[in-house]
Amino acid sequence: MLKIKEILRLKCEAKLSNRKIARALNISHSVVNQYTKEFKLTNKKYKDIISLGDKEILALFKSTRTTESKYPVPDFAKVHVELRNKIVTLTLLHEEYIEKCPNKQGYGFTWFCNRYKSYSKKINPSMHLTHKAGEKTFIDFSGKTVNIVNHTNGVITKAELFIAVLPASGFAFVKAIASQKKRDFIDAHADMFTYFGGVTELLVPDNLKSAVTRADNYDPDVNPDYAAMARHCGSAVMPTRGYKPKDKAHVELAVKLVQRWILARLRNFTFFSIAELNKEIERLMPLYHDKIMKHLDCSRRELFLKLDKPALMPLPATRYEYKEFKLLKVSKDYHIQLEHNFYSVPYQLIGKKVEVWFGAKIVTITYEGKTVATHPKLLHKGAYSTNKEHMASSHQKYLEWSPGRIMNWGLTIGTETAKLFKNIMDSRPHPEMGYRSCLGIIREYKKYQEKEYTEEHLEIISTMAISKHYYKVGQVKDLLKSYTPKDSDESASLIALTTHKNIRGAEYYS
Numbered sequence: 001m002l003k004i005k006e007i008l009r010l011k012c013e014a015k016l017s018n019r020k021i022a023r024a025l026n027i028s029h030s031v032v033n034q035y036t037k038e039f040k041l042t043n044k045k046y047k048d049i050i051s052l053g054d055k056e057i058l059a060l061f062k063s064t065r066t067t068e069s070k071y072p073v074p075d076f077a078k079v080h081v082e083l084r085n086k087i088v089t090l091t092l093l094h095e096e097y098i099e100k101c102p103n104k105q106g107y108g109f110t111w112f113c114n115r116y117k118s119y120s121k122k123i124n125p126s127m128h129l130t131h132k133a134g135e136k137t138f139i140d141f142s143g144k145t146v147n148i149v150n151h152t153n154g155v156i157t158k159a160e161l162f163i164a165v166l167p168a169s170g171f172a173f174v175k176a177i178a179s180q181k182k183r184d185f186i187d188a189h190a191d192m193f194t195y196f197g198g199v200t201e202l203l204v205p206d207n208l209k210s211a212v213t214r215a216d217n218y219d220p221d222v223n224p225d226y227a228a229m230a231r232h233c234g235s236a237v238m239p240t241r242g243y244k245p246k247d248k249a250h251v252e253l254a255v256k257l258v259q260r261w262i263l264a265r266l267r268n269f270t271f272f273s274i275a276e277l278n279k280e281i282e283r284l285m286p287l288y289h290d291k292i293m294k295h296l297d298c299s300r301r302e303l304f305l306k307l308d309k310p311a312l313m314p315l316p317a318t319r320y321e322y323k324e325f326k327l328l329k330v331s332k333d334y335h336i337q338l339e340h341n342f343y344s345v346p347y348q349l350i351g352k353k354v355e356v357w358f359g360a361k362i363v364t365i366t367y368e369g370k371t372v373a374t375h376p377k378l379l380h381k382g383a384y385s386t387n388k389e390h391m392a393s394s395h396q397k398y399l400e401w402s403p404g405r406i407m408n409w410g411l412t413i414g415t416e417t418a419k420l421f422k423n424i425m426d427s428r429p430h431p432e433m434g435y436r437s438c439l440g441i442i443r444e445y446k447k448y449q450e451k452e453y454t455e456e457h458l459e460i461i462s463t464m465a466i467s468k469h470y471y472k473v474g475q476v477k478d479l480l481k482s483y484t485p486k487d488s489d490e491s492a493s494l495i496a497l498t499t500h501k502n503i504r505g506a507e508y509y510s
Contacts, residue, residue: 008039009046149272161176176274178274199314330352
């Protein structure tokens with residue numbers, strides 16, 4: 001009011017031009033033009049106006065502003081919704097407004113923009129950005145948890161509420177998960193994309209450890225596992241700035257509304273599993289999505305189907321499976337050891353460090369950015385997954401043998417030889433680790449068969465090896481070298497009886 005009065009004083013008493021008044025008061029000359037014009041329209045003298053109070057002067061000036069009624073006023077609620085479309089701009093909307101005005105006479109672009117800015121601040125005082133449809137997904141956790149009671153022992157655990165919002169429409173996805181750890185956090189994203197029926201260009205999470213390993217307002221370090229999930233879906237991660245709640249105003253508002261629409265309604269419920277809680281959440285979410293928003297006169301679901309749904313990128317061909325990463329060294333047997341199991345890689349990589357990505361079903365091994373092996377995830381400790389193509393040619397012949405074939409060959413010699421082979425394979429963490437020893441013994445037995453060793457003689461050797469726990473090829477070789485076959489040799493079955501571990505023998509009594 002002081003500047004308005006000063007404008008009138010300089011105009012009426014000092015007789016200055018509008019531009020000089022503007023320079024003297026450090027304001028725009030267009031503002032001076034406006035108030036001097038309105039002063040003339042009041043048809044009052046300067047002395048009459050200056051004697052009035054501040055409210056009376058403002059009311060007098062407002063009463064002169066009748067020019068706005070000359071043109072149709074735009075529907076700024078519709079403008080606000082249209083702007084969320086990626087390809088729509090204020091310039092285009094102003095042009096369309098002018099086209100609809102009688103004789104194409106309407107308010108100018110500057111007036112249009114200023115009025116829309118005022119409107120947007122009224123409906124959302126925290127909003128500084130107009131988010132485009134299908135561009136971002138804001139992600140956060142509700143600060144409040146839900147109790148899950150174990151029906152067997154009564155132990156209570158806390159379920160986290162994962163919340164994701166498409167800011168253009170306000171359409172939300174809510175799911176209860178066991179924790180905020182990476183596995184649960186990333187799996188919730190896969191369910192979120194399925195629920196939305198598409199993927200946004202950007203994922204905007206808060207700075208929790210499952211998403212961001214090092215927070216920074218300008219150059220944060222995104223968790224590698226989270227970034228891999230985003231790449232698989234064709235999206236990118238752009239974390240919010242720390243301690244900047246206005247960066248994620250939409251998801252903060254959604255968190256508040258979800259707490260009111262869901263948690264408040266479930267406050268008297270007792271849940272015995274997360275699945276039960278999610279079933280109730282699915283029942284309540286339509287109430288939230290179908291509620292008419294007064295300032296836009298439509299529901300979030302209607303906005304989603306109109307704006308976000310058509311703008312979303314398509315879902316990936318395969319659902320993302322959470323994978324962990326490890327850098328492992330290839331051992332001499334061209335296998336890497338992962339969680340007590342063994343997976344083969346090409347033998348040329350022996351001694352090299354390879355990148356291993358593994359989930360619940362698949363193990364993928366890469367070297368220098370190229371995939372060198374893919375295996376199904378083994379469930380039992382000590383198991384082997386070996387690809388024949390990964391072996392050197394001198395090793396591939398061992399795959400032609402199986403435990404059954406080895407045992408059948410042993411039975412051609414006798415039951416003691418088959419038993420020896422079985423003991424060798426049972427003594428290893430995995431039968432395949434005993435293949436080489438059994439094949440080495442088979443090779444030695446074949447040599448001695450050529451030296452006129454009978455099956456009975458070889459059975460005696462097998463029995464002696466079992467009694468002494470000789471399960472290495474070298475030990476069996478020594479038995480063959482030191483043994484001289486005789487016609488009066490005891491049968492293998494008799495030797496087996498006399499060397500049984502439960503028979504003390506003569507030495508016990510000496």
